[in-house]
Amino acid sequence: MTAPPRTAAPHTAARPAGSGRAAAILCLALAVLLAAMILGLAVGSQHEPPGTVLDVVARRLGLGNPPVTLLDDQIVWQLRLPRVLGAAATGAGLAVCGAVLQTLTGNDLADPYLLGISDGAAAGAVSVIVLGLGGAGAAATGAVSTAAFAGALLSVALVLALSGAGTRSLSAARTVLAGIAVGQMCGAYTSFVVLVLGDRDAARGVMEWTLGSLAGVRWPTAVFLAAVALTGTAVMTSAARDLDAFAFGETAARSVGVHVERTRRLLIATAALVTACLVAHTGVIGFLGLVVPHLVRLVCGPRHGLLLPVSALLGATLLVGSDIAARSVLPDREIPVGVVTAGLGAPFFAWLLWRRGRSEQAPR
Template sequence: MTRRRGPLGLGLLLLGVLLVTMAVAATIGSVNLPLGTVVDVVLRRLGVIEGADVTLLQDRIVWQLRMPRVLGAAATGAALALAGAVLQSLTRNDLADPYLLGLSGGAAVGAVTVIVLGVGVAGLVGSSMIAVGAFVGAMGALLLVLTLATGRSGDLPPARTVLAGVAIAQICAAYTSFIVIMSGDHDAARRVLSWTLGSLADIRWTTALVLATVAFGALVAIMFFASDLDAFAFGESAATSLGVPITAVRWSLLVGTALVTATLVSFTGAIGFVGLVIPHVIRLLCGPLHHRLLPLSALAGAVLLVWADTAARSLVAGQEVPVGVVTAVIGAPVFAFLLRREARTR
C-alpha cells in the first residue's frame, strides 16, 4: 500500500521548491547570473531593499526578461494542472486533460488563420493578434462541443462531451493542416508548428500578470467545488443523493476550466502532459480528496513547467526548443510508469 504524505507538509515542501525553482530558473540563460544577483534585483524591485550591487544590464535581464517568463510559466503550469484534475474528476476519465473539449484544436484554427491567412484586427499586430485569434478559435470550438453534447434537458453527459470534443478536435486539425499545406509558405508553417508545440518566449510582465491572475482566480473558484468533485468520484447517482446539483456543477466547471484553458493556450500555445500527469502523481502522494488535490496539483504543475521552460530555452545554444516537446519527454515516461504501476496493483 502506498503511504500518503501529510498534505500540509507536502504543500509547504512544494511551495518552498517552487520559490527556489523560480529563483534558480532566473539565473539560467545565455548569460548565467549568480543566485545572489537575482535575489538582489527582485528585492530591490519589490522595495524590500533600497540598493543592490547589480548592473543595469543584470537588472534588465532578470526583471524585464526572465522573471515575467518564470512567473508566466509557473502560473500556466498551475492552471493546467488544476484544469486537468477537475476534468478527470468530472468525466471520470483518467486520460482527460485541459484540451479535452477540443480547445487546443480550436485555438490552432484561430492562430493559423492569423499567421497564414493574415486575418487581423485594427490596432493589433504580431503575437497580440495571434493570441486574440487563438482565444476566439478556442471559444468557437467550446461552443460547438457544448452544442453537440448538450441533451434536451440541458444535461451534459461526460461520454457525449468527450466524443464531441474529439470530433471537433479532428475537424480543427484537418482545417489547420489544409491551410498550412495549401499556403506553401514554409516560414508560416514553421511558425504554426512552433506555436502548436507551445512557447513562453513572448511572455512579458503584462501577460505574466494576466496568467497569474487567471491561475489564482481559478484555484480560489474551484476550491468552492472541492466537496462536489469528491462526490462525483462515486458516480452521478451517489452525488445526487448527497445533494449535489449535477447539471449545474458540471456546466460551471466545464465552462470555467474551458475559459481558463482558452486564456492559457491563447498566450502560450498547447502545452501537453502537465494537466494529464500532475493530478495522477498528486493522487498517488496524498489521495483523491480535492481540498488537497487541487492546491497541491497547482504547486506541482508550476514547478514542472518552470523547469521545462528553463530546459527549453537553455538546452540548445542559440535556439529554443518548444516547451511542449520538453513536457512530453518528461510526462510520457512518467505517465507510462503510473499506468504500469496501476496495472500491477490490479
C-alpha cells in the same frame, strides 16, 4: 456505572494531524516552486548568481537598496521574471484543469485539451499566421493570441452544444466524444490551411506555435496569466467537496445533495475558459494536465481540497523547470517547451496505460 462514549477525542486528535500533514505538503510544494523560480531567474545565456537575483527582486519590491547594475535589472526583472511567472501560472492552471476534468469525466486519461480546446486555438492561430490577417510586428503577435482565444472559445461552445449543455443533463461521455469530434474538425481545417494555402515559412510558424513557447511573455501577459490561473484555481477549489462526491459517481453525488448537471456545467466551462486563456498566449503545452494530478494523488490522496492546490504548485514547478531546460539544453538555440513536457509526459502516459490495462485484466 456506564462510562460515557469516547468519540470526541479521536475525532479532535485526527483533525490536527490531517491538517498538519496537508500544511506540510503545501509548504514543501511552495518551497520547491520558489527554488525553481529562483533557478529560472538565474539560468540563461548570461548566468545571474542567486544572490544577484534576490537583490534585484528586493530592490524592485522596495525591500532594500542593494547595489545592482542596470544590465542585471533588465535581465532579471524585465526579461526573465515575466517569463518565469507566466510559466508558473500556465503550469498551475493546466494542472488544476486536468485534475477537475479527470474527476468530472471519470476518465483517468483526460487533460485540459480533451474538449478540443487546443485544436480550436490552433485553428484560430493558423488563420492569422497563414492568411496574414494580423499585420506585422507586435500587432501580429496580439492578433495570433486573440484569434487563438476566439478559436478555443468557439470550439468549447460547439462541444457544449453537441454534448447537450442546453438540456437538463450534461453527460460526461457525450462531452468527451463531442470534444474529440470538434478537435478532429479543427485539426482538419488547420491541416488544409497549412498545406494548401500556406508556404514554408507559415508552416514553420504554425509548428512553433503548436509546440508551445514562453519566450514572448512580458509583464502584461504574465500578469494576465497569473490572474487567470489564480481565479480559475480559486473557483474550482471552492467546489472541492462537490468534486469529492463526483469521485464516487453521479448517484453518490446526488445522494449528498450535489446538483450534478449544474456543477459539471460550471466546472467544465471554467476549465475550458482557463485553458483557452492560457493556450492563447503560450501555445499548446501538453501532458501537464494529464501527468500532474496523477502524481499528486499518489502523495496526497483523492481529496480535492488538497489535491487541487498541490497540483497547482507542482504544475507550476514542472513547467518552470521545463522552460529552464528548453532554453538551456542547447547552447545556441531554444527548443519549444512543449517538446520538453512531451518528453517527460509521454513515458508517464505509457506507464499509465500499462497500469490501467493490468488492473482491468486482474482477476476479481
